[in-house]
Amino acid sequence: MAEAITARSEDFSKWYIDIVRKAKLADYSPVRGSMIIRPNGYAIWENMQSELDRMFKETGHENAYFPLLIPESFLAREAAHVEGFAKECAIVTHSRLQVNEAGNGVEPAPDSRLEENLVIRPTSETIIWDSFSNWIQSWRDLPILLNQWGNVVRWEMRTRLFLRTSEFLWQEGHTAHATREEAVAETKQMLDVYATFAEEYMALPVIKGVKTPSERFAGAVDTYCIEALMQDGKALQAGTSHFLGQNFAKAFDCQFQNKNNELEYVWATSWGVSTRLVGALVMAHSDDQGLVVPPRLAPTQVVIVPIYRSEEDRQNVLTRSTEIKESLGSAGVRVKLDDREQYRPGWKFNEYELQGVPLRIAIGPRDLANNSVELARRDTRDKSVVSLDGITELIVGELETMQTRMFESAVSFRTSMTSDANDQAEFVDILESRGGFIRAHWDGTDETEALVKEQTGATIRCVPIGEPMEEGVDPFSGKPSAQKVIYAKAY
Amino acid sequence: MAEAITARSEDFSKWYIDIVRKAKLADYSPVRGSMIIRPNGYAIWENMQSELDRMFKETGHENAYFPLLIPESFLAREAAHVEGFAKECAIVTHSRLQVNEAGNGVEPAPDSRLEENLVIRPTSETIIWDSFSNWIQSWRDLPILLNQWGNVVRWEMRTRLFLRTSEFLWQEGHTAHATREEAVAETKQMLDVYATFAEEYMALPVIKGVKTPSERFAGAVDTYCIEALMQDGKALQAGTSHFLGQNFAKAFDCQFQNKNNELEYVWATSWGVSTRLVGALVMAHSDDQGLVVPPRLAPTQVVIVPIYRSEEDRQNVLTRSTEIKESLGSAGVRVKLDDREQYRPGWKFNEYELQGVPLRIAIGPRDLANNSVELARRDTRDKSVVSLDGITELIVGELETMQTRMFESAVSFRTSMTSDANDQAEFVDILESRGGFIRAHWDGTDETEALVKEQTGATIRCVPIGEPMEEGVDPFSGKPSAQKVIYAKAY
Numbered sequence: 001m002a003e004a005i006t007a008r009s010e011d012f013s014k015w016y017i018d019i020v021r022k023a024k025l026a027d028y029s030p031v032r033g034s035m036i037i038r039p040n041g042y043a044i045w046e047n048m049q050s051e052l053d054r055m056f057k058e059t060g061h062e063n064a065y066f067p068l069l070i071p072e073s074f075l076a077r078e079a080a081h082v083e084g085f086a087k088e089c090a091i092v093t094h095s096r097l098q099v100n101e102a103g104n105g106v107e108p109a110p111d112s113r114l115e116e117n118l119v120i121r122p123t124s125e126t127i128i129w130d131s132f133s134n135w136i137q138s139w140r141d142l143p144i145l146l147n148q149w150g151n152v153v154r155w156e157m158r159t160r161l162f163l164r165t166s167e168f169l170w171q172e173g174h175t176a177h178a179t180r181e182e183a184v185a186e187t188k189q190m191l192d193v194y195a196t197f198a199e200e201y202m203a204l205p206v207i208k209g210v211k212t213p214s215e216r217f218a219g220a221v222d223t224y225c226i227e228a229l230m231q232d233g234k235a236l237q238a239g240t241s242h243f244l245g246q247n248f249a250k251a252f253d254c255q256f257q258n259k260n261n262e263l264e265y266v267w268a269t270s271w272g273v274s275t276r277l278v279g280a281l282v283m284a285h286s287d288d289q290g291l292v293v294p295p296r297l298a299p300t301q302v303v304i305v306p307i308y309r310s311e312e313d314r315q316n317v318l319t320r321s322t323e324i325k326e327s328l329g330s331a332g333v334r335v336k337l338d339d340r341e342q343y344r345p346g347w348k349f350n351e352y353e354l355q356g357v358p359l360r361i362a363i364g365p366r367d368l369a370n371n372s373v374e375l376a377r378r379d380t381r382d383k384s385v386v387s388l389d390g391i392t393e394l395i396v397g398e399l400e401t402m403q404t405r406m407f408e409s410a411v412s413f414r415t416s417m418t419s420d421a422n423d424q425a426e427f428v429d430i431l432e433s434r435g436g437f438i439r440a441h442w443d444g445t446d447e448t449e450a451l452v453k454e455q456t457g458a459t460i461r462c463v464p465i466g467e468p469m470e471e472g473v474d475p476f477s478g479k480p481s482a483q484k485v486i487y488a489k490a491y
Numbered sequence: 492m493a494e495a496i497t498a499r500s501e502d503f504s505k506w507y508i509d510i511v512r513k514a515k516l517a518d519y520s521p522v523r524g525s526m527i528i529r530p531n532g533y534a535i536w537e538n539m540q541s542e543l544d545r546m547f548k549e550t551g552h553e554n555a556y557f558p559l560l561i562p563e564s565f566l567a568r569e570a571a572h573v574e575g576f577a578k579e580c581a582i583v584t585h586s587r588l589q590v591n592e593a594g595n596g597v598e599p600a601p602d603s604r605l606e607e608n609l610v611i612r613p614t615s616e617t618i619i620w621d622s623f624s625n626w627i628q629s630w631r632d633l634p635i636l637l638n639q640w641g642n643v644v645r646w647e648m649r650t651r652l653f654l655r656t657s658e659f660l661w662q663e664g665h666t667a668h669a670t671r672e673e674a675v676a677e678t679k680q681m682l683d684v685y686a687t688f689a690e691e692y693m694a695l696p697v698i699k700g701v702k703t704p705s706e707r708f709a710g711a712v713d714t715y716c717i718e719a720l721m722q723d724g725k726a727l728q729a730g731t732s733h734f735l736g737q738n739f740a741k742a743f744d745c746q747f748q749n750k751n752n753e754l755e756y757v758w759a760t761s762w763g764v765s766t767r768l769v770g771a772l773v774m775a776h777s778d779d780q781g782l783v784v785p786p787r788l789a790p791t792q793v794v795i796v797p798i799y800r801s802e803e804d805r806q807n808v809l810t811r812s813t814e815i816k817e818s819l820g821s822a823g824v825r826v827k828l829d830d831r832e833q834y835r836p837g838w839k840f841n842e843y844e845l846q847g848v849p850l851r852i853a854i855g856p857r858d859l860a861n862n863s864v865e866l867a868r869r870d871t872r873d874k875s876v877v878s879l880d881g882i883t884e885l886i887v888g889e890l891e892t893m894q895t896r897m898f899e900s901a902v903s904f905r906t907s908m909t910s911d912a913n914d915q916a917e918f919v920d921i922l923e924s925r926g927g928f929i930r931a932h933w934d935g936t937d938e939t940e941a942l943v944k945e946q947t948g949a950t951i952r953c954v955p956i957g958e959p960m961e962e963g964v965d966p967f968s969g970k971p972s973a974q975k976v977i978y979a980k981a982y
Contacts, residue, residue: 030565030621031609034558039637042554063533067525068611068642068658069581072588074521076597086588090560091599092611093584095646097563097577106567108582108608117599118522120559120583120611131518131527140833146530151559151642155586167559342631 005354007288012232017161019282023291023355026161026278033159033166037275040355041162043299044278045169049149051201051296052171052273055193061145061173066127068150069118074126078251081125084218088155090120090166120153125219125248125270128174133254136176136266142256143186144176162279163236163491170274176266178258180245183267187243190271191224194239202277203294203406204228204284205414206238207437207486209462214446217270221245227461227486229414230283233435235461235488238280241271284410285379291356292379294406295399302328302335302395303357307345307364320388321363324373327392333399353378358402359395379406420484423475427487431456437488441481443474452476458487496845498779503723508652510773514782514846517652517769524650524657528766531846532653534790535769536660540640542692542787543662543764546684552636552664557618559641560609565617569742572616575709579646581611581657611644616710616739616761619665624745627667627757633747634677635667653770654727654982661765667757669749671736674758678734681762682715685730693768694785694897695719695775696905697729698928698977700953705937708761712736718952718977720905721774724926726952726979729771732762775901776870782847783870785897786890793819793826793886794848798836798855811879812854815864818883824890844869849893850886870897911975914966918978922947928979932972934965943967949978 005022006014020026025041037045053063069092076082094108121127128146135141153167173190177183191208198204206226216223220242228238246265249255255263285292295301306321308314321337328335336357338348345362352360360376367373373391376383379402386394417436421427430438442448442460453459455476463485474481496513497505511517516532528536544554560583567573585599612618619637626632644658664681668674682699689695697717707714711733719729737756740746746754776783786792797812799805812828819826827848829839836853843851851867858864864882867874870893877885908927912918921929933939933951944950946967954976965972 027622027625029558029618031558031560031562031618034560036558036622037556039553039555042556046554062530063537064530065528065533065660067520067522067527068644069522069525071522072597075588082588082597086597089586089588090583090609091585091588091603092581093599094582095580097566097573097580097582097610106563106573106577108584112582118581119588127520127522130521134518153559169556 005288005290008231013160015288016279016283019286019291020161020279025282025291028161031166033156035159035161035165035167037169040299041278044281044293044297045275047297047299048197048201048277049171052193052197053147053149055197056147056171056173059145059189059193061147061175063149064146065148065150066121066124066131068121070121070124070127072117072119074130075119077126078219078247080247081219081251085122085154089122090153090155092118092120121150122152122154123270123272124148124152124172124174125244125268126252129248129252129254129268132176132249132266133252136254136256138257139178139259142176142178142266143182145173145186146175147171147173160279162282163276168274168276170272173269173271175269176249176254177269178256178264178267180267183245183269184243187222187224187241187269187271190269191226191239191241194241194271194273195226197273198226198228198238199407201294201296202281202284203296203403203410204238204280205407205411207462207464208466209464209486211240211462212446212449212460212485214449215460217242219244219247221247224465225462227437227488228280228284229417229437229488230280230491231413232283233417233489235437235486235490236276236280236283237461237490238277239271239273242269244268244270285406286356289381290354292406293356293358295358295403298356298358299334300336300357301333301399302359302361303348303352304335304337304361304363305345305348305352306337306339307362313365316368317363317365320368324361324363324388324391328395331392331396333392333395349376358399377402379409421475421487427458427475428456431458431489435489437461437486439484440487441472441474441483442485443477443479443481445477445479448474448477448479452487457489459490461486461488461490496779496781499722504651506779507770507774510777510782511652511770516773516782519652522657524647526650526652526656526658528660531790532769535772535784535788536766538788538790539688539692539768540662543684543688544638544640546688547638547662547664550636550680550684552638552666554640555637556639556641557612557615557622559612561612561615561618563608563610565621566610568617569710569738571738572710572742576613576645580613581644581646583609583611612641613643613645614761614763615639615643615663615665616735616759617743620739620743620745620759623667623740623757624743627745627747629748630669630750633667633669633757634673636664636677637666638662638664651770653766653773655767659765659767661763663761663763666760667740667745668760669747669755669758671758674736674760675734678713678715678732678760678762681760682717682730682732685732685762685764686717688764689717689719689729690898692785692787693772693775694787694894694901695729695771696898696902698953698955699957700955700977702731702953703937703940703951703976705940706951708733710735710738712738715956716953718928718979719771719775720908720928720979721771721982722904723774724908724980726928726977726981727767727771727774728952728981729768730762730764733760735759735761776897777847780872781845783897784847784849786849786894789847789849790825791827791848792824792890793850793852794839794843795826795828795852795854796836796839796843797828797830798853804856807859808854808856811859815852815854815879815882819886822883822887824883824886840867849890868893870900912966912978918949918966919947922949922980926980928952928977930975931978932963932965932974933976934968934970934972936968936970939965939968939970943978948980950981952977952979952981
């Protein structure tokens with residue numbers, strides 16, 4: 001129950017895990033590094049998928065599915081790519097189990113050793129560009145705009161439910177274009193789609209930017225990202241969109257005949273978001289009472305809890321509750337009537353608070369007599385008595401208001417947690433006293449970036465897009481800088 | 492184009508592969524046994540998923556996600572289960588690649604050898620029942636009604652696109668119950684869901700039945716199935732629903748306290764359908780001109796092809812085409828207007844015929860003058876001139892009619908291909924002359940079942956549900972039989 005949740009102020013990490021486990025979003029699995037996504041967590045992911053999938057299709061993308069298993073030699077084709085992913089691969093070497101000699105277990109049958117080892121995809125650029133090289137001959141075959149929903153595995157030593165797991169669910173977009181300009185435009189378009197999704201659905205304001213060279217995706221020319229701020233003042237990368245140049249086309253010999261009948265390498269992008277977003281949602285909005293979910297992504301938006309003692313009251317309350325439920329359902333609201341007899345109303349109140357249902361309606365005989373119900377808002381935890389007349393319109397409006405209120409509250413928090421630092425002492429002081437985003441000059445070198453990380457623990461989250469150029473001095477190296485970048489400690 | 496498709500009468504297998512590849516449903520992958528599902532094929536699977544997911548949720552199930560990788564020792568816990576699945580496993584033994592000694596490739600790093608090997612799930616009973624044993628203590632925790640959408644790997648030597656691949660996409664339902672009766676009822680309910688889906692959406696009549704002991708799922712007490720007939724007279728198992736008894740509860744020590752405060756093992760079911768259904772759809776309905784898809788599952792239900800020469804005609808035709816498109820879209824029809832300039836109308840006609848779009852509207856200046864369009868039906872290949880007045884209602888009605896017509900046509904075909912065989916000669920004659928379903932007596936022994944398979948190539952598809960018991964004599968063993976069963980050669 002709610003009283004068992006660790007307070008944020010006491011231990012933010014423990015608070016986070018408490019919410020994830022007690023709201024039954026996810027659970028640990030017996031396989032180190034893997035997690036079990038329980039129905040409450042999966043339903044949030046399904047709502048995310050549904051909106052993202054619609055946005056991808058509206059921007060012209062189609063879904064496809066490529067193999068889970070990739071020949072190890074494919075990974076090695078693109079030099080930076082193998083460097084980035086070889087260290088964290090699940091490698092399949094055999095295709096059959098047999099009973100072991102002791103007869104008490106199983107082991108891989110030696111004669112089932114594969115001719116070439118297979119790697120469980122950590123990402124699918126290689127296997128997809130192998131296909132693209134078969135499918136693309138002419139400019140007429142371009143662009144190809146694909147997306148894939150699936151699972152990937154990247155062996156992780158230090159894992160945390162949703163935020164970092166060896167296996168995770170995600171979508172990966174892969175597109176092929178005739179020109180650099182078109183590919184860059186696609187990269188930016190998908191970054192905008194992610195930012196819109198984060199802000200309009202997750203109620204999570206994000207900074208759009210470009211990663212520094214050291215933080216680029218392995219094989220990318222440029223990695224664009226959206227960065228969000230969690231309640232503990234740490235940043236979380238919520239999505240990335242990569243301009244891959246011609247790197248994968250060259251690695252997989254994918255050329256096309258352009259309109260001038262010349263052979264040219266194809267231009268590429270890839271972009272992805274993952275179940276990590278569920279973790280971001282928890283850390284951005286929840287409180288010490290449990291999960292808080294923005295209405296647009298909430299699996300259940302409204303729960304109705306009937307209250308009664310006598311059989312006569314039961315009939316009346318349930319009849320009216322069902323009417324409210326049906327009216328809300330017709331208006332497109334995801335509503336649930338919890339008429340279970342084995343749980344008391346107080347228990348249900350706690351349960352739905354813990355699980356983050358945005359609105360709770362409590363209805364008893366006295367409410368019926370007054371033609372009203374009690375409405376409780378999960379985000380503010382305000383309660384009020386509202387008339388049954390026009391309640392459907394009121395609820396629909398309140399869900400939208402709550403969505404906006406949650407976004408505005410997250411924006412205010414981020415504003416209050418974004419600081420400029422002009423010298424090292426100020427930088428360190430901000431970082432240690434309250435964290436958040438720090439805007440500071442950077443001289444553009446890997447060396448200074450690494451130095452700051454080592455000395456302070458903060459990393460450059462991104463070079464923000466659309467901010468004015470502003471000459472200055474790097475507070476760590478003393479060298480000149482052309483623009484401020486965004487630093488933070490990060491997940 | 493269409494002329495390159497092998498005729499069904501010439502080589503059914505080649506015809507099937509031609510359709511799958513030329514209609515761009517799927518392609519071979521560089522990983523033996525795996526396939527690439529292209530957008531045209533994936534869109535059909537998405538429509539299947541969407542309807543099935545709705546039906547699962549309407550029957551009270553929730554989606555969840557369990558790990559891809561399962562400790563090899565888990566598989567060995569249930570004796571029949573490991574026997575059934577150990578022979579076709581992808582086994583993960585290492586977690587890191589390193590550059591090989593020759594420096595020309597990569598290899599698993601020896602020091603990344605896993606302590607316990609992991610198997611890519613061939614099915615998830617073991618990992619799910621491990622969790623259930625943590626989640627279930629009391630009858631109050633039951634039932635648990637879960638479904639998972641995901642990928643599985645079963646190493647296959649002889650593969651065929653969609654029908655049999657090492658990796659495939661599917662859903663697997665897993666439920667836990669307090670009583671045998673409830674679990675059996677769930678098993679049958681999900682079989683009914685599958686049968687309804689096959690008949691109402693895939694336009695594919697199915698026989699519901701029970702598998703013989705030798706064909707049971709590894710670890711099941713009873714395996715229920717739906718069996719469909721393909722155009723070459725071979726049967727295809729389209730879905731299975733398993734009553735697992737207490738086998739997995741015992742293997743994973745999952746007990747609960749019942750209402751009498753006694754400890755009891757939990758009762759289980761599991762059930763699944765896969766991307767194999769896309770292959771079934773192709774083999775049941777398509778023709779020598781290409782794919783035929785029932786309207787309810789067709790990614791595009793109606794395509795509009797504008798025809799014009801002059802710029803003035805172009806404007807008029809496109810304006811009217813857009814109006815038709817918008818009207819159909821508003822009526823909930825999945826409609827596409829193909830106004831691409833680089834392809835001629837004749838090319839488009841062929842393309843959409845090949846890809847199985849149910850209805851094609853062709854509209855040119857003469858049609859406009861007559862206030863009509865040409866409507867072509869993919870299933871019958873009939874063409875007719877229809878008035879533009881009320882065209883939206885006509886199209887909506889025609890899509891429903893086509894759905895019914897395709898189902899009825901498949902029922903007629905199956906009826907004509909279902910025979911009773913009373914002796915061996917008749918059995919073999921039917922099987923070799925035209926195939927199809929054969930109703931014949933069976934003495935109930937594994938020996939006779941194996942003998943018939945060896946002698947004729949036919950297998951018992953199922954003991955049909957709801958057919959009258961009818962005493963007789965097994966035509967192969969001469970022993971008494973209580974009921975006729977359904978034999979066929981099968982995929």
